[in-house]
Amino acid sequence: MSKDLIARLDDKLRDTRENFDSIPVIDVAPLLDGSDKQGVAKQIRWALSNAGFMYVKNHGIAQGFVDDVFDVTRRFFALPMDQKMALHVSKSDVALRGYIEPFGENTDPGKTRDLKECFDIGSERAALEGPFFGPNQWPAGFPQFQELVYGYHEKMVALSKQLLRGIALSLDLPETHFEGIMKDPISIQRLLHYPPQNGHADKDIIGIGAHTDYGNLTILAQDDVGGLQVMNREGNWVDGTPIRGAFVINIGDLIQKLTNDIYLANMHRVINTSGRERYSIPFFIDADFDAVIAPLPSCVSNSNPQRYQPVTCGAHKFGRFVASYAHLQKPAA
Numbered sequence: 053m054s055k056d057l058i059a060r061l062d063d064k065l066r067d068t069r070e071n072f073d074s075i076p077v078i079d080v081a082p083l084l085d086g087s088d089k090q091g092v093a094k095q096i097r098w099a100l101s102n103a104g105f106m107y108v109k110n111h112g113i114a115q116g117f118v119d120d121v122f123d124v125t126r127r128f129f130a131l132p133m134d135q136k137m138a139l140h141v142s143k144s145d146v147a148l149r150g151y152i153e154p155f156g157e158n159t160d161p162g163k164t165r166d167l168k169e170c171f172d173i174g175s176e177r178a179a180l181e182g183p184f185f186g187p188n189q190w191p192a193g194f195p196q197f198q199e200l201v202y203g204y205h206e207k208m209v210a211l212s213k214q215l216l217r218g219i220a221l222s223l224d225l226p227e228t229h230f231e232g233i234m235k236d237p238i239s240i241q242r243l244l245h246y247p248p249q250n251g252h253a254d255k256d257i258i259g260i261g262a263h264t265d266y267g268n269l270t271i272l273a274q275d276d277v278g279g280l281q282v283m284n285r286e287g288n289w290v291d292g293t294p295i296r297g298a299f300v301i302n303i304g305d306l307i308q309k310l311t312n313d314i315y316l317a318n319m320h321r322v323i324n325t326s327g328r329e330r331y332s333i334p335f336f337i338d339a340d341f342d343a344v345i346a347p348l349p350s351c352v353s354n355s356n357p358q359r360y361q362p363v364t365c366g367a368h369k370f371g372r373f374v375a376s377y378a379h380l381q382k383p384a385a
């Protein structure tokens with residue numbers, strides 16, 4: 053299984069990558085305050101070319117605020133199932149926002165079934181329309197939830213922009229480079245609950261199946277339970293052990309395509325064998341729906357010929373969503 057995943061993952065470039073047995077930790081304060089942007093960029097380059105993942109600390113988001121968002125997340129998932137199903141993603145048309153029950157979305161389709169339940173929201177700016185945009189579905193009578201989760205999304209949009217500037221510098225590009233394809237980018241703020249795995253002995257049941265993320269960048273906050281695993285170059289799973297105050301950052305397929313495989317959208321999964329409830333809060337940011345994603349000229353060379361044909365961000369994302377959503381696969385009535 054590991055060999056198969058590695059083959060799907062990075063094929064020819066795997067021999068040039070360095071192995072890792074823990075995810076690198078990067079202090080991003082010198083990037084955010086401007087005191088040593090290049091120093092941070094250099095660490096980002098190592099992390100994203102070899103692991104595709106990094107922890108970032110000193111990112112400027114107060115831990116007390118993150119704790120408050122976890123608090124309402126726990127309270128949301130504790131609501132009765134009928135209240136959560138009233139917000140189901142299938143009621144959301146093309147915006148694909150709302151609640152998804154356990155086994156309602158399978159991230160490694162055909163191989164494993166996801167035990168997690170999720171709740172997704174996105175940007176509410178009125179001017180945006182088309183697939184992945186539209187109204188959010190909020191639980192009634194829970195204003196604190198709406199305020200905190202939407203506020204968190206807004207902070208993540210701003211932080212992702214700063215991190216993408218560091219990523220652009222790490223590729224010797226002007227720091228605003230990615231902003232050209234991210235004028236009104238698709239973004240998803242997700243809340244996740246992973247019930248303990250233990251009661252489910254079936255071999256094909258997992259927290260979230262092995263996958264790469266679909267877009268540009270993911271910013272993940274996790275509680276202290278653990279269970280995230282990231283594949284290293286030898287095909288072994290490395291624990292993404294929770295670090296209080298740090299976010300786990302990883303890049304998705306679009307950055308891998310843009311960098312012509314120089315940066316890795318790495319395989320990861322979650323298995324919660326702790327016996328406790330696990331909660332996590334990932335934020336995903338992509339490019340504009342119509343942005344054309346093709347390898348950057350500076351990432352194409354004789355030794356690394358162009359590996360991808362141009363694809364729009366929207367077409368790529370939508371293809372991966374259809375593959376993982378039970379309700380999108382149902383034949384039309």
Ligand SMILES: N=C(N)NCCCC[C@H](N)C(=O)O
Pocket residue numbers: 141147148149150172240242264265266267304336
């Ligand atoms: N809008 C909805 N329903 N959200 C699904 C989020 C899936 C995120 C995915 N892992 C990614 O990398 O984008």
Ligand SMILES: O=C(O)CCC(=O)C(=O)O
Pocket residue numbers: 242244260265272274280320321322332333334
């Ligand atoms: O919950 C986690 O730690 C990871 C979630 C994840 O990989 C995803 O939602 O794409």
Ligand SMILES: [Fe+2]
Pocket residue numbers: 263264265320
């Ligand atoms: Fe993921």
